[in-house]
């Protein structure tokens with residue numbers, strides 16, 4: 001058996017310049033940490049290079065197959081989790097509550113959209129955060145900004161960059177994903193156990209009636225499929241949860257990128273096909289601040305076989321969008337790229353149509369997944385300087401996005417949310433009626449404000465309702 005190793009370009013474009021997991025190092029790089037101790041950095045990356053992959057190409061391929069269905073309008077993508085995952089979130093309770101919430105949300109979406117739902121957690125590796133400034137002022141003193149647990153610690157005495165945190169990030173990712181796999185395999189998502197839909201906080205009678213109808217439907221559906229034994233083999237019993245994070249820290253991503261056989265081509269007697277897989281997660285994305293075409297992040301991402309995301313916002317020129325697609329997906333693999341749009345409720349109507357027209361009017365028509373991130377364009381500060389988001393702004397961006405896609409004839413294939421299964425008070429609004437005075441009750445995010453369990457479920461009900469009304473209009 002012989003092996004092909006297309007080091008020229010892992011995406012199969014022979015005319016692209018040579019690529020390797022380290023070729024990003026020859027490009028300018030944004031958000032780059034300046035480690036004071038390079039010897040310690042080399043020691044940490046050498047250690048990572050010896051460790052086994054966190055995810056396997058077989059799983060990455062499986063996600064790619066699922067995402068192809070999303071791009072073609074046959075499935076819907078739900079992606080969610082913390083803004084900044086901390087090493088401390090690697091705990092049984094925190095992991096379980098996130099899995100359960102994502103599962104519950106996906107059931108609501110199945111009910112609303114009448115489509116299979118693909119689930120990706122922003123977890124098991126979401127440890128690096130882009131910052132607007134490397135320094136910040138705390139208590140009148142200039143200190144290095146907190147850049148995520150993979151780089152430094154939140155406490156003031158841990159703000160120096162520590163390369164051993166790269167290895168710690170690997171260990172915490174692996175432990176988190178290990179428990180996700182074990183919990184799913186052992187039936188944490190077992191639908192025979194009653195789910196807690198907790199709708200007591202919903203005061204609006206019309207909303208409450210809608211939610212109750214959905215919950216009744218879902219409970220009946222689960223009971224019915226159990227009665228006829230269909231749940232043993234149906235979509236809802238085999239729960240997959242894929243992992244994702246922003247691929248910000250390229251030293252880490254490079255160390256976990258491995259040339260491995262693509263299992264889809266493992267046919268006896270045939271040539272094997274080798275590809276570079278970033279084995280740190282199933283899916284990684286390029287953030288809003290690091291997507292410059294001629295810079296390091298785009299260079300790194302163009303060579304890996306994983307499905308990838310690109311954040312798209314008010315600062316994305318239409319021409320950049322096509323150039324990014326041509327650079328990152330020259331072979332036009334369907335579902336390879338998810339465009340994660342995040343404009344802000346007041347800008348989406350003005351900016352999204354041109355982005356859609358540019359992509360869907362090009363050779364990439366039908367090729368990408370459009371996913372709405374209604375969080376990152378809607379962050380604001382309260383009068384007393386607390387970072388928050390209004391539930392209504394989040395819902396409004398999502399609703400406008402759904403409407404614009406409907407008008408343009410494109411498919412909104414997914415949502416990307418910052419959420420937690422815990423009862424935090426970080427975003428204002430929703431049926432619980434949280435206001436600015438409530439924010440201090442349980443504000444625990446070290447980065448952006450997240451939807452709590454109730455707010456996340458409520459948002460999902462509203463999206464599901466949109467899909468149901470759209471389907472009813474077609475009848």
Ligand code: PEP
Nearest residue numbers: 083287288289311342376
């Ligand atoms: C994020 O997803 O946490 C983030 C920083 O988003 P963006 O790159 O869109 O600002």
Ligand code: CO
Nearest residue numbers: 083418447448
């Ligand atoms: Co964020």
